[in-house]
Amino acid sequence: MTGVYIHIPFCRQKCAYCDFLSFPRREDIFEAYKDAVISEIKQARNLLCDGVDTIFFGGGTPTILPASYLCQILVELAKHLAPGAEITTEANPCTVDFNYLKALRNNGFNRISFGLQAWQNKLLKILGRPHDRELFLNAYYNAVKAGFNNINLDLMFSLPYQSLDDWNETVYSAVQLKPAHISAYALTIEEGTPFYEQRHELPLPDDATDRAMYHAACETLGGSGYNHYEISNFATQGSECRHNIKYWCRDSYVGFGLNSHSFVDNTRWRNSCDLDEYIKNPGKKYDVIHLTGGDADAEAMFLGLRLTQGVCDSRLIDLYSDIIEKNVALGLLEKNHDHIRLTKYGRDVSNRVFAEFI
Numbered sequence: 001m002t003g004v005y006i007h008i009p010f011c012r013q014k015c016a017y018c019d020f021l022s023f024p025r026r027e028d029i030f031e032a033y034k035d036a037v038i039s040e041i042k043q044a045r046n047l048l049c050d051g052v053d054t055i056f057f058g059g060g061t062p063t064i065l066p067a068s069y070l071c072q073i074l075v076e077l078a079k080h081l082a083p084g085a086e087i088t089t090e091a092n093p094c095t096v097d098f099n100y101l102k103a104l105r106n107n108g109f110n111r112i113s114f115g116l117q118a119w120q121n122k123l124l125k126i127l128g129r130p131h132d133r134e135l136f137l138n139a140y141y142n143a144v145k146a147g148f149n150n151i152n153l154d155l156m157f158s159l160p161y162q163s164l165d166d167w168n169e170t171v172y173s174a175v176q177l178k179p180a181h182i183s184a185y186a187l188t189i190e191e192g193t194p195f196y197e198q199r200h201e202l203p204l205p206d207d208a209t210d211r212a213m214y215h216a217a218c219e220t221l222g223g224s225g226y227n228h229y230e231i232s233n234f235a236t237q238g239s240e241c242r243h244n245i246k247y248w249c250r251d252s253y254v255g256f257g258l259n260s261h262s263f264v265d266n267t268r269w270r271n272s273c274d275l276d277e278y279i280k281n282p283g284k285k286y287d288v289i290h291l292t293g294g295d296a297d298a299e300a301m302f303l304g305l306r307l308t309q310g311v312c313d314s315r316l317i318d319l320y321s322d323i324i325e326k327n328v329a330l331g332l333l334e335k336n337h338d339h340i341r342l343t344k345y346g347r348d349v350s351n352r353v354f355a356e357f358i
C-alpha cells in the first residue's frame, strides 16, 4: 500500500513566517491546476496499483479550491483506494463554511487538519494569519457538525511576542475542544520571509523559554490523554496520523502537484517547482535519486528516532552500535527492551543526535 500527497500551492495571503511554495491571488489558475493534478494521477496509475491507504491534501491551503475540485481529484484516486483509507485535507479556517465541509465529508474525506497556530488574536495578527480565533471556532464546530470526528489542530510556539502564559492558554484551549490530534511545532525563521527580514528586531522567546513551552505542551497533552507518539505530534488512542507515520517509517508515498516529493522502493524524486511548467507538463520528474544502502540506513535511523517508540531494527542497531552507545552515555538515547529511542533530553537536542547518523 502507498500513501498519496497532493500539493495545493495557493493561499489567500502569505503568512509572515511561511516559506512553503504557495501563491496568493491565483484564482485564475485553479481549474487548470486541478486538471494538471488529475492528469498527473492518470499518468502514474502503475505507482498506485498496490492500493492507496492514506491521502493527504496539503499546501498551501487546499481548501482555497472549490470543494468540488478537491472531490474531483479524490474521485481520480478512488479506484485505487483501500477500505478504511485515511483521507485528510489541511484547511485554513477562513476558507470553509458548513456546506463546504459537508461536501468534503460526504465525498469521502474523513480527517481535517486546521492551522490554528495560536489562541490569541494579537498573535494571529502578528503571524499574518488570515483568520482570528472566532473564525477558527466557527470552522471547528462546523467540521464537527459536518461529521468530522478526526480533527487535527496545528499549534505553534516560540513566536514573537508570545509569553509562556499565552502558549499555555493556547494548548489548554485546544485541549478543551477535544480534537483527536494536536501538532505543536516551534517557529523557525526561514530565509525569504518577512520574519527573516525583521529577525533582529523580533522579540523571540529565548532558548530556555522555547524548551519550557515544549515541555509544558508535553505535560498538558500527556495529562489530557494524548499519546506523544512523535517529537511534535500527539494523538488520542488510535488517531495517530497514518499518513505522516509513512514518512517516518520510510513507507512508500507518491506526491502529486507542484514540487511534491515521492519515495518508492528507496528512490526519491520531486516534481517541477515552476507553476507554469507543472501545468504544461505535470508528469515531469526532477532529482531522481536512488538511495544506496548507507544513506538508506542513516535515514531509517534519524526518521525512526522521531517516533517515541524509536527504532527496533536489530541490523541497524548493530550497525550504529558505536554512535548509539556514545549517545546513551550522554543521556540522549536510551534502550527500552529491543528499541532505541530518544530520551526526554534527547528530544530537546534531536537534530544534534540525528546529525550523528548522517
Ligand code: SF4
Pocket (backbone or CB within 6 Å): 010, 011, 012, 013, 014, 015, 018, 019, 020, 022, 059, 060, 061, 092, 115
Ligand atoms: S496558510 Fe499555510 S501555506 Fe499558506 S502562507 Fe500561511 S502558513 Fe504558508
